[in-house]
Amino acid sequence: MTAKTIDTDNKEPSFLLNKKGAGIYIHIPFCKQACHYCDFHFSTSLKKKEEMIVAIISEISARKDELKDGLIQTIYFGGGTPSVLSNEEIQLIIDAVYNNFIVVDNPEITLEANPDDLSGSRIIELSKTPINRLSIGVQSFFEEDLKMMNRAHNAQEATECIAEAVAYFDNISIDLIYGIPNMSNERWLQNVQRALSFGVPHISSYALTVEPKTALHTFVKKGIIAPPSDEAAQEQFLLLVDTLEANGFIHYELSNFGKESYFSQNNTAYWLGKRYLGIGPSAHSYNGISRSWNVANNALYLKAIQNNELPSEEENLTITDRYNEYIMTGLRTIWGVSTERVNSEFGSEYYDYLIKESSHFINNGLLAFENGILKTTRKGKFLADGIASDLFFINLE
Template structure:
């Protein structure tokens, strides 16, 4: 999937699936406590953890036929908080993948982890396991931000965990959140510079978003916490881009920055339309022509797996769906959207629609057309999702 420079070779990419490198995503639906902003599926009760691990292994096993012609190049533990599992449970699930799938010789195996789970002993144990990439959920190095978001760790744990992790892992990513109410540009710059001080090769960063049915939504609605400012978020995004690019990071996707050779292979495959199987409650899967998703309920998921039924729904993607997905994912990346591929793999009517609708954004300096590849410009990157939605083909077939 990647060439020697770390960039995914554009020529090898088909936005509509096909044989080749694929990924398995394993959703661990447990957290020690609920972050105020999170709308992912999880439970703070660990009572059914043992049952869940067995059910996840069962789903991995029963779905092996879906990848009988595929090579698994990435295994990604997301959540929730995957680091609440023991090393033995993580190894058990990795073994289930190896026992049922063809796995590449050098797979990227990522574990999302919270700082409070990463003791020195735990990090050493993980470094001796097949896990070769850590994604550490720091979010901020400042106590007031962490308390406002109701994170389970404190600022000291964040620093200590990264300092220990870099001793044993080469491939580390950390998450940071910008646009936090009360966090001015000076504190945001300190956050970014603190992250850089550890020498890590990858940073994922997201704007704080108020999602419906979250604690943050309630707190903002009641006036207890100020609503995030879009203007502040956009300004801090540009600060982030400038600092990281000046320090040798490639802004290869809207929310992701990596040194050469350290782009997330799992996420890159997703953005470039590769196939993946999502295991666990709420997990999504994609085979190039269909998208499916598991029920977002731990009890129902466990019951279905016990009965030998996959707890999922499937939709066949229309041609317009596939075009829209390509636009949405492509504009977020440095690889952009190929007009030629739109024409040859979807149809000339979609290419003409794209050229017509993109013209105004090119005129505004938000998009560029570089030899038939549409890309978001520096000023257009923060607006990429909104621009993409304006380029969608809405007469769905």
């Protein structure tokens, strides 16, 4: 794959300058087993896998006119665990996209994969498919962490699959989780250094959160597992930022770090408000005006598609919705929030509100304002989502 250049100033990344560019997200709702912390939609039964692939392909065809003026720049297989699909099944879905949409030359095509699915032979086979980017869900290189999270792979599989993958894929991302109970800063840094040792150009990292209705929530409630510490998570986040930046990574989004030219094109498009189509159960779509989402139920999704129905709900976004979303996504990225854009796109009322409400965070060193752009400071990065929510415009009418 030829990596595309990204600007790291306040301009949109170069690959997004095509205003007709769009992305397609494919949700594969299957996992071998349930991670204790996960609240994404998935099933641990693979019995309906073939039926689901047929339905996903049918949905792609049924929605071909939704992006009729768009050029598909990214195809992203998420989940769930997309790597439970065979290469032939992945190819069928990619072919369906090409048969129903106009796709740019050399699109970014990402496959989320778990280490236990990435044997040496599987990696070689995948390298011969159109997949040109792997996002590998390692989470930790330590056995005790993986067991606590109920991951399907072990530490040896994590190490071996990455060592093999870098020989066949140029564009690889590794996922890591910080803020794990009882994880010391020293062990966290060992995790980061192990990831760096493979020379991968992208790392995504998230704080462990206790989501309702997950096994982790139950374990914490019963005192089986200690609750994650916000203070420890913030310390480990800042250690992560300092270590990766010292190794040439650009912290381009709150949870994402990439070498120049290796930012995730798919995710960057989301954060900068580009259009995307979500295919499969629970998948979301956005066209700039409205947002829709498919039913998060495999059986209901399959039944609807088989009846030639689209199992989705839709909401039209108000100007306040769009402003709030821009604040949320903008403050998470290196491109920040443009006050000029707020004024021109949302109006003087929103502009005046933002200037007034952000002054408190600027004075406290959590936000910086330069050349018309609001950004989080190093001190404010970890608090970006909370700061954004405080800057939301609340329409009381």
